[in-house]
Amino acid sequence: MSDTPIFDEMWGRDDTLRAPYQGFQTWFDGEEPRRLRAKQREAEELFRLTGITFNVYGRAEAEERLIPFDIIPRIISGREWQKLSKGIEQRVRAINAFLYDIYHGQEIIKAGRIPREMISKNEAFLPQMMGVEPPGGIYTHIVGIDLVRTGDDEFYVLEDNARTPSGVSYMLENRETMLQMFPELFSQNRVQPVQNYPVELLRSLAACAPAGTEGKPCVAVMTPGIFNSAYFEHSFLADQMGVELVEGHDLHVVDGRVQMRTTRGYKPIDVIYRRVDDDFLDPLNFNPESALGVPGIMDVYRAGRITIANAPGTGISDDKAVYSYMPEIVEFYTGERPLLENVPTWRCSDPESLAYVLDNLADLVVKEVHGSGGYGMLIGPTATKKDLSDFRKKLKARPANYIAQPTLSLSTVPIFTNKGLAPRHVDLRPFVLVSPDDIRIVPGGLTRVALKKGSLVVNSSQGGGTKDTWVLED
Amino acid sequence: MLGKTANGLYWMYRYLERAENTSRLVETGQRIALTRLGSTENEWRSVMESAAMLPGYEAANGEVTKDTAIDWMLRATDNPSSVMSSIASARHNARLVRTALTGEVWNAVNGAYMRARTLLARKVNERDLPGILGEIRQGTALVRGATHGTMLRNDIYDFARIGTFLERGDNTARILDVKYYVLLPSVRSVGSAVDNVQWETILRSVSARGGFRMEYGSTLDPRDIAQFLILDRRMPRSLAFCTRKLRDNLGYLDNDYGTRAESYLKADHIERSYLSHDIDAVFDFGLHQFIQKVVGLYAELGAQIERDYRFYE
Structure with a gap:
């Protein structure tokens, strides 16, 4: 650990208020701590009533818990964001090209840029995906890139979540809660909106429908079920997109299509946004013990008659050993120097x-x-x-x-405590949507915050909380 | 709509209705207990029988006492139809079908659940019972209100209503099944004080005392009571009313889907063959046999709905 003071996103290293927080600070100074404490409790009530909960893994009883929400926003300037999004877009483009290559010609291995065993011996590599053409050539329809910050202009990618990034519902509900509780903050600060995410998600998924889909593509969200830790998010996204939320037992392969059992018979699905792991997707092709999956869905997929988002086998790019090669991967496929840095x-x-x-x-x-x-x-x-x-x-x-x-000295952002503002470590997960048409990044993301003083672990399963993340309009 | 979603909606509203019915039965039982001297265990026994909870109770607790009976009906987690279990099941189903519900309906059902969890966290003190029962029914009433006020009138709403009325009709039929003998012609002329209490109990169990008085005045007559609870189409818990609503909602589904489902025909058959006559015809058929017949037909109807709309496979 270095001796320089930790970078605080509100106060910098030397207690000078940073520009993005100026509007917020003026407001905060005029607020009574008592009112804010009441608001903090109100927020919690709101979350509980809406049922924004997660189930904790590894507990006998499927208990629903709230992720603690902190009312102090994390604020990023428009300029900072622009720079970040360029780097994210480049990285996501490279990841998609890498996945295509790994499951086709494996040029990157032939070029000697990454070792063969790292792929062939990797548990996350799916040999069943070799030579499969995902509709539109897209593997990673929805990506979450975890970033950490260590200084004014220093961001690092901590990990890539190309398989099933979760948390976007918290991004949306956190904003919704802030809008309800502190509307004045949003008239005083020009915060870029995030609420359009579900619409863009649906548009992006529909754009990935298999070639030959007639009319409006039928999209569905697939969940492992009500006891999954992220069930709230699955139902939230289906609800916001206005599509069905299905489980394996709602689906059957009928006439060479994946179809869902409705009250009026079977109805074909064109795009399935699945939040079920590869292993549980298809008992015929993967884990025969799986009760969650759809027997034969992989055969329909190979025949190009359904889009699975994200594509099976994308987990290989989340692998932390592969991560260490990401600078080479970005260079190999984009021909450019990586704009975002990896942690050594x-x-x-x-x-x-x-x-x-x-x-x-x-x-x-x-x-x-x-x-x-x-x-x-x-x-x-x-x-x-x-x-x-x-x-x-x-x-x-x-x-x-x-x-x-x-151990990086992660930046801090203040949280609201009984004794006023106190710095806590944070990370950031922006969400990226990929379709053959474009790559879109919602201005914001999920800020996770370690609520314990000095702690670096921000995961909700380990006592972390979340914050609303603002990207300002410069 | 997914078959699973139809199933979830149907059960969500069945369980809400059940929670309400059970709480109403507890209230009735408590009232009889208060207005009577001596042992009330027989009354609690018949109250639990009306709620189809007696066998479960006896297996778990043995002897019937007032406190244990109330606790079994309100809070017991090993009683799947207790008020707490029913509200928890309603919410579980609501979570399953959350995409089909409006935000207001979800908030209402989740709020009712959270409130019930707090109110029923420990054994309910006799003094607090009326207040708690009232608050619980307020919670479920809010769900119904939000449903009525915010949900689209489409197949989602139809399945919600079908669940509601099948549970309600079944519930009224079971209350009548347990108490039918006090409504038989042989007791009619007697009208002792005990009979009066029994008649009043029946009316209270279905929240019908006020409605009955409005229609028939304050004199209780078993024939009128039977007519009111079985055949009166204005009485929202009568068999005729519930069956008509079932038929109507199954009919809306049919219109919507452009089909003629077997379940519609079944509901129509129940209405035509059993609920379109005079109350004397019911007594001629035999009140007990009649009620049993209707309970059986409701069960068949439920199974047919599950098949017609692919609730499972």
Whole structure:
């Protein structure tokens, strides 16, 4: 860890109010803390009544919990955003090209830019997808790029979520809540709207319909069911788009199409936005034990008669070992230098890196290559001796399963506490929609915030909260 | 609409209706208990029988006592039809079909659930019972109001109504089934104090006391009561009313879908064959046999609706 003070997005490094927060600060100074505390409680009530909850994995009882919401917005200037979105667009374009290549000619391997085993031996690689043409050539229809900030102009990509990025419903509901509670803030500040996301999502999905789709494409959202941790989001998105929310047992392959069982018989679907993992998609083609999937859906997919968003097999680009090659991947497919930086990453499969990681474990963050949700990771500086020695054993036993990164000094944004504003670490997940027509990024995203003082873990499953994210109109 | 969604809507509204009916039965039971001296366990037994909860109760608790009966009907989580379980099931189904509901309906059902969880968190004190029952019914009434005021009149609404009226008709029929003997002609002339209490109990169980008085004055007559609860089309919990609504809503579905479903024909048959006669014809048929017949036909109708609209497979 460095000795320079942590970058706060409101107060910078030296307690000087940064420009994007000026309007907000004026408002905040005129507010009574008591009123704000009441508003904070009101927000919680609102969330509970609307049922914006998530179910916690790994608990016997399927318990619904609220993700804590903090009323202080996280504010990004229009200029900062423009720069970020260029980098995101470039990266998403590259990821899509990479996926196409991996499941076709594998030129990047032939060119020696990434090792063959990293793909062929990767659990996230789906050999069943080799040579399959996804409609419109799109693999990643919806992407979430996790960014962290360390300074005025320093952003890093922490990870790519090309498989099933979640959290967009919180982005929308957070804004909705802020609009309801503090309308005056939005007349005083020029905040770019995010509410159009569901409309754009539907438009983008429809644009990816299989060739030969007649009339308006029939889109559906597929959920693993009501006990899934993100069920609220699945039903929210279906509702906002005005499409059906289906489960595996609502679907059948009839006459070579994927069809849903309606009160009036079977109706074909053209585009399925699935929030079910690859493994559970099709018991005939993948996990035979799966009760969630649709037998034969992959055969319909291969015949080009349904669009699956995101395409099966996209998880390979979320892999944290693949992540470490992302600068090469961006260059290889776009011919440009990457606009967004990667966090320096040690691949523990490499013996030299492994040795370095083992020697410096207490200063590093170690992650599983397929992990997500903040589970199964080690944060060196805050780990106990036992954690460190446990991880040392794990690293030696399965080095290829891990990568390591330096602990970045993540930026902070104030949250509202009983004692006033207090800085907490944040990250940012902007959401990207990809269709053959265009790539669109909603101005904003999901800001996750570690509510515990000093904590770097922002995941909701680990006690993190969320904030409304503003992108200002400059 | 997905078959699953139709199923979820149907059950959401059945459970809401059930929660209301059960709370009304608890209220009635409590009232009888208060206006009577001596043991009331037989009354609680018959109240639970009306709610089809007696076998479950006996298996779980054995002997019938007032406090345990009230708790079983209101709060027991191992009683799938208790007020709490019913509201939880209604909300579970609402979550399943959330995309088919307006925001106001969802907020109302979620609000009713949250309120019920708080009110029924622990055993209900006798003193608090009337207030709590009132508040719970207010919660479910709000769902009905939001449904009425904000939902499109399309197939979503039809399935909501079908669930409501099948549950309600079934409920009225079961109350009559348990108490039919006090309405038989043999007791008519007697009209003892005990009979009066029984008659009043029946009317209260279906929130019909006020309506009855408006129509027939304050003298209770079992024939009038039977007529009112079975055949009166103005009485919103009568068998004739519920069946007519079922038939109507199945008819709207048919018009919408351009089909003639078996379930419509079944509902139409119940109405024509059993609910279009004079009350004397019902007594001639045998009141008990008649009620049992209707309960059986409702069950068949429910199964037919599930098939016609592909609730499962």
